[in-house]
Amino acid sequence: MTGTAKPKSRIMEAVHEGARDLHRLGFIDKRKMQKYKLLCLEPVQDYDAAKIKALRKRLQLSQAVLASVLNTSVSTVRKWEVGDKRPSGPSQKLLDIIERKGLESVL
Secondary structure (H helix, E strand, O other): OOOOOOOOOHHHHHHHHHHHHHHHOOOOOHHHHHHHHHHOOOOOOOOOHHHHHHHHHHOOOOHHHHHHHHOOOHHHHHHHHHOOOOOOHHHHHHHHHHHHHOHHHHO
16 A cells, blocks of 8 residues: 555455555556555644644734635635635645645645
8 A cells, every 4th residue: 555644444454455466466556546545644624713724823824825825815815714614625625734844745
């Protein structure tokens, strides 16, 4: 299995080790191996107004710059930060990636 996803538990680690061996021997195709890899992904955090604002402040970004990075409008970021709206799935994922891997990971 390629990538840096880490299994969530010892059981999942054992499942992935077996799957890697079966893949290496040709019993599991690439598509099935990708499904096993997805099981390793940690769930995306739920970003509320306080988390979004704290992340933006920690990265020292203006609302306009964060909006540009996330390919959304400044008014949307403003509404997230006051709690009028919540980020959609793709925006939540991008925020999670930025928080875990840094701003450079999405630029």
